[in-house]
Amino acid sequence: MEEVTIQFYVEGKTESPTKMVAKVREFTIVVDEPPELGGTNEGPNPVEYLLVALAGCLAITGYVVAKEKGIDISSIKVKAAGILDPRKFQGLDGERAGYKEIKVEILPEGNFTESELSEWIKEVEKRCPVSDNLKNPTPVEIKIKTKDQ
Amino acid sequence: MEEVTIQFYVEGKTESPTKMVAKVREFTIVVDEPPELGGTNEGPNPVEYLLVALAGCLAITGYVVAKEKGIDISSIKVKAAGILDPRKFQGLDGERAGYKEIKVEILPEGNFTESELSEWIKEVEKRCPVSDNLKNPTPVEIKIKTKDQ
Numbered sequence: 052m053e054e055v056t057i058q059f060y061v062e063g064k065t066e067s068p069t070k071m072v073a074k075v076r077e078f079t080i081v082v083d084e085p086p087e088l089g090g091t092n093e094g095p096n097p098v099e100y101l102l103v104a105l106a107g108c109l110a111i112t113g114y115v116v117a118k119e120k121g122i123d124i125s126s127i128k129v130k131a132a133g134i135l136d137p138r139k140f141q142g143l144d145g146e147r148a149g150y151k152e153i154k155v156e157i158l159p160e161g162n163f164t165e166s167e168l169s170e171w172i173k174e175v176e177k178r179c180p181v182s183d184n185l186k187n188p189t190p191v192e193i194k195i196k197t198k199d200q
Numbered sequence: 201m202e203e204v205t206i207q208f209y210v211e212g213k214t215e216s217p218t219k220m221v222a223k224v225r226e227f228t229i230v231v232d233e234p235p236e237l238g239g240t241n242e243g244p245n246p247v248e249y250l251l252v253a254l255a256g257c258l259a260i261t262g263y264v265v266a267k268e269k270g271i272d273i274s275s276i277k278v279k280a281a282g283i284l285d286p287r288k289f290q291g292l293d294g295e296r297a298g299y300k301e302i303k304v305e306i307l308p309e310g311n312f313t314e315s316e317l318s319e320w321i322k323e324v325e326k327r328c329p330v331s332d333n334l335k336n337p338t339p340v341e342i343k344i345k346t347k348d349q
Contacts, residue, residue, distance in 0.1 A: 057284050068263035073252045082259075084260065097253045098329050111246060126213065127214045135329060140329055142264075145203075149336075178290075178297050179297060189335060
């Protein structure tokens with residue numbers, strides 16, 4: 052089968068030093084920082100949205116794989132925690148700016164065997180787009196423009 | 201300065217094969233797929249939230265760096281596009297499951313020189329946590345549980 056590519060697109064504009072309002076198709080998504088990180092707390096912050104993306108991706112991929120393999124999964128709960136050292140973000144010496152590690156717990160409900168589950172999770176990890184973008188290097192090209200065209 | 205780590209946490213539960221409702225502190229975030237990808241279109245999808253996370257992170261880091269360096273930036277617009285080959289997600293042969301590349305345009309407004317901007321963007325890229333998690337490998341540990349404890 053030939054390669055087909057899909058493009059996804061998001062556009063955001065700051066409304067304060069910690070708040071960005073993003074347009075994703077017809078949806079409006081608010082990004083902000085909590086008060087303890089200097090924000091006005093009108094929405095989750097960027098690294099929390101990163102965990103939302105990962106949790107949602109694992110859940111949706113989980114359904115796709117379960118359906119394909121005929122595994123009876125009726126619902127999926129996902130807990131995702133990320134640990135971060137804020138020093139590099141703050142301009143101090145630090146190992147890396149982003150999460151040092153992300154820990155995920157997946158709690159499927161349904162009627163399945165242990166061997167079905169272990170086959171399922173292997174496939175889910177391999178096929179989940181957000182897992183792939185986190186676990187493996189992803190090219191991010193950044194350009195600055197001073198006039199919107 | 202000693203290492204201090206911050207933990208961020210998200211919990212989500214599926215409500216249909218394409219819809220997950222996530223709790224992020226006091227916020228409720230809906231993840232869904234658009235109709236053309238088999239969903240019920242109640243919110244952005246996981247790979248769109250990934251772009252929201254990146255755009256928001258670059259904007260907020262942008263303000264932090266501008267303030268530190270005394271660069272006059274009054275607002276920041278960020279456009280982020282990701283290109284994805286869906287075959288691996290679908291269980292077919294494909295290069296990688298996630299974005300092959302992400303292209304970002306940053307449009308700052310304010311009163312700055314070109315050299316200030318080029319110094320600014322270098323620092324922003326280096327210190328933005330989500331950029332780091334995408335550009336460099338991030339450990340993601342996934343565990344399955346069949347009972348919530």
